[in-house]
Amino acid sequence: MTISFEASSLNAEDLRESPLAPPIAQPLAGPITTRSQIMFSAERQGILAGVWECERGTSRWEFHERGEFIHVLSGRMTVRQDDGEPVEITAGHTALFPVGWTGIWEVHERLRKVYVVFRAE
Numbered sequence: 255m256t257i258s259f260e261a262s263s264l265n266a267e268d269l270r271e272s273p274l275a276p277p278i279a280q281p282l283a284g285p286i287t288t289r290s291q292i293m294f295s296a297e298r299q300g301i302l303a304g305v306w307e308c309e310r311g312t313s314r315w316e317f318h319e320r321g322e323f324i325h326v327l328s329g330r331m332t333v334r335q336d337d338g339e340p341v342e343i344t345a346g347h348t349a350l351f352p353v354g355w356t357g358i359w360e361v362h363e364r365l366r367k368v369y370v371v372f373r374a375e
Contacts, residue, residue, distance in 0.1 A: 257294055261305045261368045262327045264291065269307060279313040279359070286311035286361075300373025307366040313359050321353040322371050329365030334358050 269289035274281050292304040300320070308329075325348045333349070334340045335357040343349050353374040 302371040317355045324367045331361040
């Protein structure tokens with residue numbers, strides 16, 4: 255099975271809208287709107303992949319039981335791991351948040367990413 259899609263060409267209306275909330279992340283300064291579409295799910299293997307979009311805002315992320323690999327298609331954010339230095343992530347960047355990563359994401363402009371979430375073994 256091959257799954258192919260153009261994540262950057264999907265319209266916002268094609269994605270499911272929901273507020274950012276636990277257990278995914280905790281908004282820190284008011285509600286944050288997200289949009290997403292799951293493209294692949296293998297629950298037994300603990301893998302989930304798809305497209306995710308987020309409006310501006312600041313939120314706390316805690317990857318205690320899962321990690322996440324992302325590739326940013328558009329937008330800009332700064333992430334800061336607890337007790338770490340800020341890292342700016344923009345369109346074209348790829349990032350990995352390993353199991354155990356905790357910190358703050360500050361989305362400066364609407365961000366769209368392709369993601370793969372993986373569960374800790």
